[in-house]
Amino acid sequence: MAGHEDPAYWEDRKGRLDFRTGAFIDGACCPAASGETFDCINPADGQLLTSVAACGPEDVGRAVRSARRVFERGHWAKTTPQHRKKCLIRFAELIEKHAEELALLDTLNMGKPISQSFPTGVSEGPFPADLVTAPNHIRWFGEAIDKVYDEVGPTGPSALSLITREPVGVVAAVVPWNFPLLMACWKLGPALAAGNSVILKPAEQSPLSALRIAELAIEAGMPDGVLNVVPGLGAVAGAALGRHMDVDCIAFTGSAEVGKLFLTYAGESNMKRVWLECGGKAPNIILADCPDVEEAVEAAAYGAFHNQGEVCAAAPRLLVEPAIKDEVMEKLISCLDLFQPGDPLDPKTRSGAIVSRDHMSRILDYISIGVSEGAPLRSGGARVRTETGGYYVEPTIFDPVLNRMRIAQEEIFGPVLSVIDVAGVDEAIAIGNGTIYGLTASVWTSDINKAHRVAQCLRAGTVWINCYEASDVTSPFGGFKQSGNGRDRSLHALDKYTEIKSTWIRFS
Numbered sequence: 079m080a081g082h083e084d085p086a087y088w089e090d091r092k093g094r095l096d097f098r099t100g101a102f103i104d105g106a107c108c109p110a111a112s113g114e115t116f117d118c119i120n121p122a123d124g125q126l127l128t129s130v131a132a133c134g135p136e137d138v139g140r141a142v143r144s145a146r147r148v149f150e151r152g153h154w155a156k157t158t159p160q161h162r163k164k165c166l167i168r169f170a171e172l173i174e175k176h177a178e179e180l181a182l183l184d185t186l187n188m189g190k191p192i193s194q195s196f197p198t199g200v201s202e203g204p205f206p207a208d209l210v211t212a213p214n215h216i217r218w219f220g221e222a223i224d225k226v227y228d229e230v231g232p233t234g235p236s237a238l239s240l241i242t243r244e245p246v247g248v249v250a251a252v253v254p255w256n257f258p259l260l261m262a263c264w265k266l267g268p269a270l271a272a273g274n275s276v277i278l279k280p281a282e283q284s285p286l287s288a289l290r291i292a293e294l295a296i297e298a299g300m301p302d303g304v305l306n307v308v309p310g311l312g313a314v315a316g317a318a319l320g321r322h323m324d325v326d327c328i329a330f331t332g333s334a335e336v337g338k339l340f341l342t343y344a345g346e347s348n349m350k351r352v353w354l355e356c357g358g359k360a361p362n363i364i365l366a367d368c369p370d371v372e373e374a375v376e377a378a379a380y381g382a383f384h385n386q387g388e389v390c391a392a393a394p395r396l397l398v399e400p401a402i403k404d405e406v407m408e409k410l411i412s413c414l415d416l417f418q419p420g421d422p423l424d425p426k427t428r429s430g431a432i433v434s435r436d437h438m439s440r441i442l443d444y445i446s447i448g449v450s451e452g453a454p455l456r457s458g459g460a461r462v463r464t465e466t467g468g469y470y471v472e473p474t475i476f477d478p479v480l481n482r483m484r485i486a487q488e489e490i491f492g493p494v495l496s497v498i499d500v501a502g503v504d505e506a507i508a509i510g511n512g513t514i515y516g517l518t519a520s521v522w523t524s525d526i527n528k529a530h531r532v533a534q535c536l537r538a539g540t541v542w543i544n545c546y547e548a549s550d551v552t553s554p555f556g557g558f559k560q561s562g563n564g565r566d567r568s569l570h571a572l573d574k575y576t577e578i579k580s581t582w583i584r585f586s
């Protein structure tokens with residue numbers, strides 16, 4: 079029988095998949111109250127995978143009532159941290175047990191290469207596959223929660239001030255399609271560990287893995303209502319959560335445009351806490367004294383084209399000093415073959431399909447905008463593999479680009495790289511900071527003083543020095559400026575999902 083490294087293995091697994099298509103509310107799968115559904119299209123071939131319940135305000139209301147009920151009863155929120163830990167570790171193990179199925183659901187839903195969803199052992203690139211990191215996020219917060227202490231204030235002998243954390247209550251996690259399961263787990267790990275009830279709203283492009291893990295949560299021992307999943311359109315189900323008077327907290331990952339809507343929804347309803355992980359337009363700065371140009375260029379290509387460029391932390395702006403520009407460009411162009419799109423179910427593929435026809439059109443529109451702005455198209459620029467019926471775009475490079483051009487300013491969220499000339503460190507910092515975003519940035523230099531200065535001056539939540547996208551659950555992730563607020567990952571993530579209470583005891 080074929081193994082993980084063989085496309086036939088995944089084709090066979092695909093034929094045997096059983097899609098969950100209902101909402102998951104109060105521990106059970108159910109159709110939307112309206113009976114409406116929306117279609118899930120496989121972007122690899124443009125074919126219908128299945129249709130899924132399109133939740134509306136009534137379904138959201140039911141999910142919120144269920145989440146509130148179990149929260150008030152304390153069947154999860156008031157259990158011991160050790161209990162939640164055991165349950166979350168079981169949950170992580172079940173995700174791992176079903177990793178092949180979940181990886182396949184994500185790849186079929188949104189077009190990423192199977193090797194980036196599942197550790198096939200083939201062409202995985204420098205980062206672990208989603209089905210390695212996603213369960214790890216659940217396990218890490220499960221393991222952490224019985225080691226987190228509260229505080230005692232320095233009040234002096236006549237009083238005791240207890241500073242304790244409590245779960246915030248009903249959390250709505252609204253997530254995007256580019257890492258469907260991973261982004262969900264970034265929210266679920268800390269939110270559930272802290273004792274909240276959660277309503278997960280997956281993106282309409284990629285609801286299938288979320289619906290499956292809701293069942294696994296029950297199997298792991300989570301009480302009904304602790305994890306609900308409401309698939310549906312953003313403007314309907316997402317907005318209903320954003321406006322709901324009994325949702326205490328929105329944990330959102332997605333575009334800055336929709337993030338701003340959630341701030342409005344909160345202002346117009348109950349002032350729920352709104353935590354935003356939004357877009358980016360990261361600068362990747364290669365200075366003339368880069369210690370290893372080969373490595374820097376490989377990282378640059380990976381930063382721009384990995385996951386079809388559909389990565390918030392992608393580095394779609396490459397800032398290069400003139401002294402090494404020719405060498406960088408020559409090496410970069412020679413890397414492009416690695417990122418030519420292929421069949422997502424072939425484990426050798428490094429770049430898969432674009433998530434949807436609409437998104438592909440948006441990327442191609444941006445390429446036309448770049449050309450009309452006068453940016454020279456150095457490589458790529460076209461839709462490919464049209465014979466498959468799927469949505470594929472070549473890795474595309476514009477060079478040189480001016481930072482004021484729209485292709486350098488706006489988040490394209492596709493495999494499009496703008497190369498920008500910079501004359502020295504000061505200009506690199508100014509241009510690096512010259513967008514509305516501030517999620518990530520990187521700098522390549524042999525000079526530790528320069529590296530540290532650039533890192534200090536870049537207004538970004540994460541700065542990489544002589545590396546790109548190095549990270550894991552132990553380091554916080556989130557943005558400055560319009561890339562958002564708050565942090566996912568690490569113990570700092572608990573700030574989103576807890577309220578701090580001061581309790582004073584005065585002694586007579």
Ligand code: NAD
Pocket residue numbers: 252253254255256257261279280281282310311312313314315316317320331332333334335336337339355356357358389390391489491517556557561562
């Ligand atoms: P999106 O903003 O379109 O959608 C995100 C979520 O919001 C989805 O669940 C969607 O259904 C919902 N939504 C859409 N419109 C809505 C509305 N009017 N009201 C309420 N909810 C609505 O983003 P996307 O296209 O799914 O994902 C791509 C974006 O996500 C990019 O901007 C990317 O940078 C960002 N992203 C950020 C991070 C991060 O950690 N900072 C990680 C991954 C993706």
